[in-house]
Amino acid sequence: xxxxxxxxxxxxxxxxxxxxxxxxxxxxxxxxxxxxxxxxxxxxxxxxxxxxxxxxxxxxxxxxxxxxxxxxxxxxxxxxxxxxxxxxxxxxxxxxxxxxxxxxxxxxxxxxxxx
Numbered sequence: 001x002x003x004x005x006x007x008x009x010x011x012x013x014x015x016x017x018x019x020x021x022x023x024x025x026x027x028x029x030x031x032x033x034x035x036x037x038x039x040x041x042x043x044x045x046x047x048x049x050x051x052x053x054x055x056x057x058x059x060x061x062x063x064x065x066x067x068x069x070x071x072x073x074x075x076x077x078x079x080x081x082x083x084x085x086x087x088x089x090x091x092x093x094x095x096x097x098x099x100x101x102x103x104x105x106x107x108x109x110x111x112x113x114x115x
Contacts (some may be wrong), residue, residue: 006091012042012050022063032062038080045114057088058113 019026033039038058041049049107051059062074063078 013050013056015049015051017098018051018056018059022059022067024063024067029059033060034063036077044103059093061087061097064094068094 013021015026017031019029022029029039033041036058039055039062041051041055044050061080061084062076065071065079066073071079
């Protein structure tokens with residue numbers, strides 16, 4: 001779920017953009033907002049959510065715990081309350097490793113093509 005380089009120039013992201021980044025429904029993001037106070041997008045006129053990079057990082061943490069590690073919401077809340085910093089570092093490392101794996105597989109495919 002890494003942000004694309006061109007997207008990092010944006011200050012705010014719509015709920016549909018964030019939902020697409022994580023492959024989840026917009027309703028799930030709204031639900032997580034209620035369950036996790038650390039996810040607090042700015043609301044513009046007409047109650048339109050504007051997610052900042054910090055909000056996206058917090059969603060990434062919740063996504064990692066709930067979707068990737070299979071924790072319950074209560075378990076994820078407890079983990080974040082007890083040790084948010086370690087959880088953030090772990091999620092970040094896993095994200096980097098996924099990107100490295102993707103790059104290595106791409107290189108392998110190119111090498112297989114050349115041979």
